[in-house]
Amino acid sequence: MTLRRLAALSLLSVPAALSPLAAQTDASTTIGGYGEVHYTNVSGPGTPGTANLKRFVVYLAHSFDDRLSMRSEVELEDARLEAGSPAGEVAIEQLYLDYRLSPALTLRGGLLLPPVGIINETHEPPTFNGVARPDFDHDVIPTTWREIGVGAAGAVPGLQGFNYRLYLVNGLVASAFSADEGIRGGRQEGQDAVFANPSLTGRLEYGRPGLRIGTSFWYGGSSAQDPALGLGSFDNAVGLFSADARVERAGFALRGVFATIHVADADRINLVYGGSVASRITGGYVEGAYNLLRLAAPHSTQALNAFVRHERYDTQAEVPVGVTRDAALARRYTTVGLTYKPIWNVAVKGDYQLRRNRAGAGEDEVFRLGLGYQF
């Protein structure tokens, strides 16, 4: 029986069984989201424990038809927004249209997440260990990093397991870079973003059961046509390179990320704005975890992951002329903890973190508890 006859026979005899294949001809709207509540207690006097509704996030997506869809993410931090209070933030973290031409190419445009590292694109609480996101993913890779632009995403044709994302987005703004948080202040986050420095960002990754490795980059100017810094598109170029890996086997999970960022002409930024911005920011972390329930309750579908993570990064790895390195910015953070997951998308977390640095100044410890979910 030829394939066409089989297809015709299938069509005649089992029309209802085929209706799932036509699922996308009707428009549909989906809602999802995640949230997390934290308890944080920093060691030392004068820092009582605090509890905070860290994030409430809603995903809203709509499929117009088989190819065209909208995806969005809106976030509320710290439970409430009130004039005059420093806490609280409401922000749109993603908003874009996707047009799927093929498995190899989806065109995308809107407020996008630069696909750098692991946490920037995958930050739902049950997907990482530790109550708070790694500090590396705050001070080095400025999560949650989102900028406006256009680009493409999909599976690399012919290379099974490889995915890519490549976007052209607005640049960072150098005037807001800092010594302790690197490029983080320079994010424009979709609000009146200056497009003087179009920047390219992308990722190539490979995934199969038990392994995901990826490499990402960002390149673009950051002078934002500030006449004191430079009017060229690539002035104060920020070049970021990162690599990451996730390995899972027999209840063990290993995760590692590395990133290095170069800021061109950082001396000029400091001259104009008086800061101590570095010319190079470098660091990363390694984390190992083991699901204790594999030993204690081998038939369980729940997980109790014991983990340890060591972060080592320096937001002043190299400094331009005129800046003295602050050794306290060379951080060494070690976190140990437990993540209990009764189901795969809910996490109850606890951890203890030692915050050390090369100067030995202002060191402390933090104890945290947290609840998180995603759906």
Added chain:
Amino acid sequence: MPGASKLAASVRRIFGTGVRVDSVRADTSLVLRLTRSDSLLGFARVGNVRGKDQPITWLVAVDPALRLRDIDILVYREPYGGEVAYEAWRRQFRGKGADAPLAVGRDIQGISGATISVNAVTTAVRRTMADFARWRAQGRLR
């Protein structure tokens, strides 16, 4: 309808050529009954499960003893997480019976960065296996 050829290609890949496809009604579902020259090859079911925000169209195929022959992803609509469609992940299901836990992290290995599609498809397969077992006990799958 574009889907018909994907379904036909999947059936041919799993069961070979010259397959006759009939349908059996069970509860409100339609199950495909696959035979060749009057001998029973197995059963298959097509359905949707939601991934992150798009339906993933899957096919579950079992042999006459209701052991898994294979699963297939007929349509994957999201730009990533599509690793569930690859042989390397799907082959874990082959040969498993109704007694298998079919649980991510136990007998089914996940894929980092594709946890939503991995869990969604695994749940769909597990439920389908339970449905097949129940329908057989009711005498519907002969």
